[in-house]
Amino acid sequence: MNNSDKEKIKKLRQYGLGYKRVAKMLNISVDTVKSFCRKNNLSGMMAKPKLDEVDCCRQCGDIMMQVEKKKPLKFCKDECRKLWWQHHRSELKKKKACKIICQHCGKEVMAYRYENRKYCSHQCYCAERFKEGK
Structure with a gap:
């Protein structure tokens, strides 16, 4: 304490x-x-x-x-x-969630309807979008 x-x-x-x-x-x-x-x-x-x-x-x-x-x-x-x-995102009372696969790392993530997620995190988004500095 x-x-x-x-x-x-x-x-x-x-x-x-x-x-x-x-x-x-x-x-x-x-x-x-x-x-x-x-x-x-x-x-x-x-x-x-x-x-x-x-x-x-x-x-x-x-x-x-x-x-x-x-x-x-x-x-x-x-x-x-x-x-x-x-x-505490998992405590949202949204019923219709689906599994998506991150386009960068291939990790499986739960996404809610109409969310249009393609990546599991902002880091994956940046890495994919900017091709990790290439």
């Missing part, structure tokens, strides 16, 4: 969240959160807000306050959203 996790635990506990919720938001063991809170006099706090009012960004883990009667936020800013989806 690093210093940023410790600060986040302190903030979340001050908002009134329980050990389980804090552990789930930060992907840390519940026992680790409990022992940290006991050592830093953060145990025994009563819950102040509703559990849905406080949440963490999926990418960077920063604490966000949710606004009532609005769609719940999953990311604190656009950069975080873009980075998260770049690394």
Whole structure:
């Protein structure tokens, strides 16, 4: 557990969240959160807000306050959203995916309908397009 996790635990506990919720938001063991809170006099706090009012960004883990009667936020800013989806592309709920073969390296890649992919990566695209410096 690093210093940023410790600060986040302190903030979340001050908002009134329980050990389980804090552990789930930060992907840390519940026992680790409990022992940290006991050592830093953060145990025994009563819950102040509703559990849905406080949440963490999926990418960077920063604490966000949710606004009532609005769609719940999953990311604190656009950069975080873009980075998260770049690394979790397989979690998109697109049903029709097909296998393509990279025209440069021959690697088999999953591509979604109407994506018109020919290469597995940008490096393969550049290597094929510019013939590797030839």
